[in-house]
Amino acid sequence: MSPTAPPAALVFENVRLFDPEAQTIAPGRLLLRDGRIAGRDTPGAEGAPEGGVTVDGGGAILSPGFVDMRVAIGEPGFEYRETIASCARAAAAGGVTTIGVLPNSRPAIDDPSLVRLLRSRGEETGLVTILPYGALTKGCDGEEMAELAMLREAGAIAFTDGTRAIADTKRMRQLLAYARGIGAIVVQHPEDPSLARGGCATAGPLATTLGLPQIPAAAEAILIARDIRLAEMTGARLHFSHVSTGEGLDLIRAAKMRGLAITCDTAPPYFALNEEEIRDYRTYAKLSPPLRCEADRLAVCAALADGTIDAIASDHTPWDADDKRLPFAQAAAGGTGLVTLLGVTLERVTAGDITLERALHLLTAGPAHLFGVAAGSLAQGQPGDLCLFDPEAEWTVHARELPGRAQNTPFDRRTLRGRVLGTWKAGLRVFEGAAS
Amino acid sequence: MAETAARDPLPRHHLLGIEGMTQAEIEPYLDLAASYALLSRSRTAPRDALRGRTLINLFFEDSTRTRTSFELAGKRLGADVINMTVATSSVNKGETLLDTAATLNAMRCDLLVVRHAASGAPALLARKVEASVVNAGDGMHEHPTQALLDALTLRRHLGTLTGLTVAICGDVGHSRVARSNIHLLTAMGSHVRVVGPPTLVPEAIARLGAVEVFHTMEEGLRDVDAVMALRLQRERMGAGLVPSAREFFRFYGLDGRRLALAKPGALVLHPGPMNRGVEIASDVADSVQSVIQEQVEMGVAVRMAVLDRLSRMRVPA
Numbered sequence: 001m002s003p004t005a006p007p008a009a010l011v012f013e014n015v016r017l018f019d020p021e022a023q024t025i026a027p028g029r030l031l032l033r034d035g036r037i038a039g040r041d042t043p044g045a046e047g048a049p050e051g052g053v054t055v056d057g058g059g060a061i062l063s064p065g066f067v068d069m070r071v072a073i074g075e076p077g078f079e080y081r082e083t084i085a086s087c088a089r090a091a092a093a094g095g096v097t098t099i100g101v102l103p104n105s106r107p108a109i110d111d112p113s114l115v116r117l118l119r120s121r122g123e124e125t126g127l128v129t130i131l132p133y134g135a136l137t138k139g140c141d142g143e144e145m146a147e148l149a150m151l152r153e154a155g156a157i158a159f160t161d162g163t164r165a166i167a168d169t170k171r172m173r174q175l176l177a178y179a180r181g182i183g184a185i186v187v188q189h190p191e192d193p194s195l196a197r198g199g200c201a202t203a204g205p206l207a208t209t210l211g212l213p214q215i216p217a218a219a220e221a222i223l224i225a226r227d228i229r230l231a232e233m234t235g236a237r238l239h240f241s242h243v244s245t246g247e248g249l250d251l252i253r254a255a256k257m258r259g260l261a262i263t264c265d266t267a268p269p270y271f272a273l274n275e276e277e278i279r280d281y282r283t284y285a286k287l288s289p290p291l292r293c294e295a296d297r298l299a300v301c302a303a304l305a306d307g308t309i310d311a312i313a314s315d316h317t318p319w320d321a322d323d324k325r326l327p328f329a330q331a332a333a334g335g336t337g338l339v340t341l342l343g344v345t346l347e348r349v350t351a352g353d354i355t356l357e358r359a360l361h362l363l364t365a366g367p368a369h370l371f372g373v374a375a376g377s378l379a380q381g382q383p384g385d386l387c388l389f390d391p392e393a394e395w396t397v398h399a400r401e402l403p404g405r406a407q408n409t410p411f412d413r414r415t416l417r418g419r420v421l422g423t424w425k426a427g428l429r430v431f432e433g434a435a436s
Numbered sequence: 437m438a439e440t441a442a443r444d445p446l447p448r449h450h451l452l453g454i455e456g457m458t459q460a461e462i463e464p465y466l467d468l469a470a471s472y473a474l475l476s477r478s479r480t481a482p483r484d485a486l487r488g489r490t491l492i493n494l495f496f497e498d499s500t501r502t503r504t505s506f507e508l509a510g511k512r513l514g515a516d517v518i519n520m521t522v523a524t525s526s527v528n529k530g531e532t533l534l535d536t537a538a539t540l541n542a543m544r545c546d547l548l549v550v551r552h553a554a555s556g557a558p559a560l561l562a563r564k565v566e567a568s569v570v571n572a573g574d575g576m577h578e579h580p581t582q583a584l585l586d587a588l589t590l591r592r593h594l595g596t597l598t599g600l601t602v603a604i605c606g607d608v609g610h611s612r613v614a615r616s617n618i619h620l621l622t623a624m625g626s627h628v629r630v631v632g633p634p635t636l637v638p639e640a641i642a643r644l645g646a647v648e649v650f651h652t653m654e655e656g657l658r659d660v661d662a663v664m665a666l667r668l669q670r671e672r673m674g675a676g677l678v679p680s681a682r683e684f685f686r687f688y689g690l691d692g693r694r695l696a697l698a699k700p701g702a703l704v705l706h707p708g709p710m711n712r713g714v715e716i717a718s719d720v721a722d723s724v725q726s727v728i729q730e731q732v733e734m735g736v737a738v739r740m741a742v743l744d745r746l747s748r749m750r751v752p753a
Binding site for chain 2: 182
């Protein structure tokens with residue numbers, strides 16, 4: 001990675017271009033000038049521009065770099081888990097060029113200067129654009145409203161307390177009302193906090209057998225129902241993260257049908273895994289929200305297809321091995337997801353749930369449009385953030401061998417189809433996949 | 437709300453709120469107040485107008501400014517003025533509001549000025565006391581003399597109260613001043629804009645009259661004739677309605693840049709006491725466009741007019 005400036009002209013030849021706007025994949029060429037997308041055409045129309053660099057894609061798919069709107073980084077405050085630099089390496093290896101970063105760090109991102117700091121630290125890596133969420137409440141502790149308007153002015157894209165839901169109904173109403181006044185989006189972790197307190201597994205026969213403290217799956221629907229009603233009352237724009245139950249998705253689907261400004265995303269574990277993963281007290285499968293029953297997993301797959309789910313986000317949550325090497329109930333919840341985002345998503349294509357175009361839309365324009373982010377597009381003038389991948393190439397996930405510091409993947413030893421061959425950030429190559 | 441309660445066998449006259457008052461009912465107060473303003477300036481107010489009358493300032497909520505203003509108004513017209521500041525604690529000792537009314541009746545009070553933290557408390561008293569009741573501010577309900585003094589101030593400068601556009605900014609939802617002003621300005625044929633974050637400006641306020649709701653100062657202040665900034669209570673921040681004073685000032689404070697969006701020479705009003713650097717910038721409060729000091733002067737004149745008229749309209753037993 002010696003060059004620090006992109007080539008004046010860069011041509012991708014012999015690629016299949018994914019266009020998120022049209023949701024099409026077609027053979028073509030893509031031209032970048034000074035790190036920005038300058039145009040595209042059909043193969044062999046003319047030679048590469050004078051002095052340009054050419055990349056032969058070997059027939060692989062060239063997509064806008066993925067936009068992952070739910071990433072936790074250990075920095076600031078928990079650098080032993082992951083730093084911005086190591087997170088950026090994992091992102092590049094996963095074809096991810098833009099990340100939305102949660103504010104529940106230490107300190108929490110509840111001051112305008114911290115928003116600016118995170119943005120500029122992202123730029124310093126040269127690998128990834130960091131879009132910080134602002135804290136919804138000071139210290140992300142669910143009490144006092146953070147300075148939402150000032151945080152937004154500093155560049156916060158939306159507001160959330162990260163892995164904590166706002167428990168108090170009146171407070172949530174006030175937060176939504178205030179956010180509406182400044183045109184800001186509120187992002188909620190949809191889990192009723194009092195039902196979830198102390199729990200670590202979805203209530204049901206398995207959790208009962210294992211003797212684990214339980215969280216009813218309805219904890220999700222209960223909070224979603226409350227918050228949809230509050231969003232309707234206040235006119236606020238509300239987004240639910242990592243939705244994982246059929247009941248929760250039904251409520252969101254119905255709210256959308258009524259024309260409310262409600263959106264949601266889910267994370268790969270919730271359409272790839274079910275609660276059986278925790279049977280051996282496997283703490284790497286301990287997530288928040290916890291893995292659900294098979295019927296809920298299928299409901300998530302259906303919601304990916306029918307448009308209820310607007311985006312897929314990795315929910316990348318780094319932990320040190322020592323945070324996971326504990327009895328299940330005491331272990332930290334959450335898994336990494338940047339490197340496996342594409343491969344696990346493409347399983348839904350192989351399974352026939354969604355088309356390849358829909359899958360890629362959910363990783364690019366889908367999340368970008370949610371928050372009005374200028375990314376996930378091949379439109380002229382857009383930054384040359386790109387991912388070249390082979391949708392057929394297989395690779396096997398090995399914890400301890402993943403790029404980045406954190407290794408707590410819930411997909412250990414899973415063979416995925418869909419391999420990132422190269423990632424470009426503003427026209428600079430930032431990742432080169434090993435030849436298959 | 438003002439004037440006579442029709443079903444009352446012994447008609448008494450109160451000023452409990454502006455809501456329901458017509459232009460024809462409002463204007464006599466303003467006209468009389470205008471003349472009292474002149475007489476006060478020349479120190480020739482008729483000191484016998486309320487001679488022999490007893491005025492009690494019954495304040496369940498501390499307010500030096502309003503109490504002083506009523507006290508001065510009563511004294512300038514020759515009334516015997518008694519101030520009763522009832523600390524909330526002694527109310528808690530057991531005497532109900534209606535016990536207080538009975539006590540006041542025994543004292544033969546003629547004019548009762550009431551300030552209370554609970555909306556509707558003056559109306560409750562008015563049903564039980566023999567005196568004329570003036571609402572000097574009840575909870576989040578009304579503050580009619582404030583609206584009258586604001587109107588008089590506006591009329592002196594703009595010549596009319598018809599066809600104006602007035603922006604009321606900040607903590608509208610909790611403000612009795614805002615409500616009374618909305619009723620008055622609407623009754624007089626003017627338009628009101630309320631401006632503030634949705635946490636402080638309930639949507640339903642738009643149904644009080646010719647009111648438009650804005651959530652940015654930049655939109656709300658454009659081309660208005662006058663801007664009224666409301667006091668932002670500190671407890672609004674603790675209650676989660678506003679994150680901080682600095683954010684409030686940054687986005688909703690009345691500063692010179694925003695005032696420039698209003699009509700040239702637009703008036704600046706504030707019911708006081710001001711939080712400089714929170715809802716209003718110091719230079720705006722002290723600018724030539726500010727009529728805040730004049731509001732205080734008109735306050736005494738308006739209260740003289742209200743006491744005088746209510747006392748004269750009272751039907752003796």
